[in-house]
Amino acid sequence: MLxxxxxxxxxxxxxxxxxxxxxxxxxxxxxxxxxxxxxGDDPHAVNVVLDGWACRYRLFAxxxxxxxxxxxxxxxxxxxxxxxxxxxxxxxAVTPVVLSQISGASIKAxxxxxxxxxxxxxxxxxxxxxxxxxxxxSLGRRSAIERLAHLFCELHARLAAxxxxxxxxxxxxxxxxxxxxxxxxxxxxxxxxxxxxxGTGLISLGGRHLTIHDADGLAQLAHFDPVYLHFTEEAGRx
Amino acid sequence: MLxxxxxxxxxxxxxxxxxxxxxxxxxxxxxxxxxxxxxGDDPHAVNVVLDGWACRYRLFAxxxxxxxxxxxxxxxxxxxxxxxxxxxxxxxAVTPVVLSQISGASIKAxxxxxxxxxxxxxxxxxxxxxxxxxxxxSLGRRSAIERLAHLFCELHARLAAxxxxxxxxxxxxxxxxxxxxxxxxxxxxxxxxxxxxxGTGLISLGGRHLTIHDADGLAQLAHFDPVYLHFTEEAGRx
DNA sequence: CGGCTGGTTGATTGGTTTCAACAAGCGTGG
DNA sequence: CCACGCTTGTTGAAACCAATCAACCAGCCG
Numbered sequence: 280m281l282x283x284x285x286x287x288x289x290x291x292x293x294x295x296x297x298x299x300x301x302x303x304x305x306x307x308x309x310x311x312x313x314x315x316x317x318x319g320d321d322p323h324a325v326n327v328v329l330d331g332w333a334c335r336y337r338l339f340a341x342x343x344x345x346x347x348x349x350x351x352x353x354x355x356x357x358x359x360x361x362x363x364x365x366x367x368x369x370x371x372a373v374t375p376v377v378l379s380q381i382s383g384a385s386i387k388a389x390x391x392x393x394x395x396x397x398x399x400x401x402x403x404x405x406x407x408x409x410x411x412x413x414x415x416x417s418l419g420r421r422s423a424i425e426r427l428a429h430l431f432c433e434l435h436a437r438l439a440a441x442x443x444x445x446x447x448x449x450x451x452x453x454x455x456x457x458x459x460x461x462x463x464x465x466x467x468x469x470x471x472x473x474x475x476x477x478g479t480g481l482i483s484l485g486g487r488h489l490t491i492h493d494a495d496g497l498a499q500l501a502h503f504d505p506v507y508l509h510f511t512e513e514a515g516r517x
Numbered sequence: 518m519l520x521x522x523x524x525x526x527x528x529x530x531x532x533x534x535x536x537x538x539x540x541x542x543x544x545x546x547x548x549x550x551x552x553x554x555x556x557g558d559d560p561h562a563v564n565v566v567l568d569g570w571a572c573r574y575r576l577f578a579x580x581x582x583x584x585x586x587x588x589x590x591x592x593x594x595x596x597x598x599x600x601x602x603x604x605x606x607x608x609x610a611v612t613p614v615v616l617s618q619i620s621g622a623s624i625k626a627x628x629x630x631x632x633x634x635x636x637x638x639x640x641x642x643x644x645x646x647x648x649x650x651x652x653x654x655s656l657g658r659r660s661a662i663e664r665l666a667h668l669f670c671e672l673h674a675r676l677a678a679x680x681x682x683x684x685x686x687x688x689x690x691x692x693x694x695x696x697x698x699x700x701x702x703x704x705x706x707x708x709x710x711x712x713x714x715x716g717t718g719l720i721s722l723g724g725r726h727l728t729i730h731d732a733d734g735l736a737q738l739a740h741f742d743p744v745y746l747h748f749t750e751e752a753g754r755x
Numbered sequence: 756c757g758g759c760t761g762g763t764t765g766a767t768t769g770g771t772t773t774c775a776a777c778a779a780g781c782g783t784g785g
Numbered sequence: 786c787c788a789c790g791c792t793t794g795t796t797g798a799a800a801c802c803a804a805t806c807a808a809c810c811a812g813c814c815g
Contacts, residue, residue, distance in 0.1 A: 337654045339740055345657040347650045367647050367745035404642075409605050411649045412585045416575045418656035419583040419701030423803080454761060463657030468803055470763060502577055507605035661770080692793065706771055708795060759813085768805070778795075785788085 323383025561621025
């Protein structure tokens with residue numbers, strides 16, 4: 280899963296892939312709507328999402344919540360928080376989540392052995408930052424319907440990168456409250472905008488499942504340009 | 518300037534500081550409102566802002582602009598864009614800007630010689646990502662006046678970290694259009710919100726200069742918690 | 756059968772944008 | 786020197802988008 284995703288950034292050899300699989304540590308499980316705590320045991324360890332969805336979010340004293348990013352299978356979960364003294368946000372499980380830890384020693388060994396892997400990890404970090412910037416663009420300058428459309432484009436593309444789509448369909452295990460907190464709106468307004476978006480015929484959404492009927496049309500509505508995801512064209516094709 | 522800032526993350530020795538100064542390359546100058554282009558000469562080189570303000574921004578075909586971050590003196594200007602195939606945003610000069618380049622070889626030498634410097638650079642990257650997340654929080658969940666207040670808190674704190682404040686005052690060379698494009702609003706509304714904020718007596722803003730009369734009050738209004746900047750308390754005190 | 760969560764709807768309020776016009780400051784060139 | 790254009794800031798009125806408040810429905814589960 281992680282391997283699958285890294286292949287989107289850099290072409291990896293069979294050896295790279297085997298070695299990567301070797302270094303995946305023990306699994307940890309988290310329930311829906313619980314926080315994924317990071318005790319500061321190994322500051323250089325990295326957690327990988329094996330299964331389920333999580334999100335980074337900030338909570339205000341008065342109850343306002345802003346989700347600043349979704350963590351999908353294959354995503355690295357916390358590189359940030361450790362080297363820094365204090366946590367500036369939380370990570371919560373949106374669905375049941377399975378995590379695996381790669382120790383700091385393993386990361387060091389992996390990147391020392393293979394420059395391809397080192398580059399892949401580095402690009403992963405940069406791509407994550409690019410996604411974060413794109414969220415600011417959405418929140419600042421996209422209309423309600425454009426935001427929804429853009430988020431769906433992004434999630435479908437990221438899920439496709441780890442093989443979790445079925446052609447035009449993918450799971451979207453988010454409530455309308457989650458969508459609202461990610462897109463900076465109220466769930467009531469998300470509900471109405473969702474109806475408007477369904478009304479265009481570009482997508483169907485129901486039962487935690489999204490189907491995109493007209494990918495080009497949706498991308499155009501959303502002003503979605505996948506360049507910011509920084510998946511290379513040649514690398515990672517199955 | 519860069520040294521000054523890195524000291525906010527990690528305490529550096531005299532040797533570290535001298536070596537860092539040694540590796541600053543030749544200077545380049547940019548006019549206001551021009552783009553800071555990055556030709557792909559040395560993919561591992563890093564540009565440092567020595568003087569002036571710049572911003573990262575995205576432009577839509579229909580003219581909408583979203584500024585996703587400000588680059589102040591001491592900030593690293595582009596680590597991102599190079600390793601990635603294509604640019605997903607632009608960097609523009611807000612004022613006249615002076616840049617200095619640290620070659621990839623220099624970075625390698627610096628971080629190999631001093632683990633403190635290596636940690637400082639790494640933390641700088643993580644802190645930048647944290648700032649980016651906080652912008653999403655502002656755009657998504659802060660009201661107009663809170664956004665303005667929060668931006669002023671952040672800019673003052675970041676300028677203070679590089680010695681560019683005079684107690685409660687600092688330069689803010691931004692037009693109301695710049696503020697609008699950073700905070701996801703129209704310049705007309707920024708104008709009115711600014712009047713409201715001035716009306717509280719918490720700040721004065723005029724002649725490209727900000728004075729904070731009540732830092733605690735402003736921080737409270739903005740829900741500003743400087744933790745996300747990840748300046749350590751003990752490191753970097755003058 | 757409750758009780759819960761998540762989704763839906765309507766009416767009202769309020770915050771923001773839009774459009775349009777105008778004032779102040781500043782550099783340039785006639 | 787003053788006129789002119791240009792940028793930046795300011796103001797008002799109208800239109801619009803989104804939040805709020807409140808109620809209700811459907812599905813799920815113990």
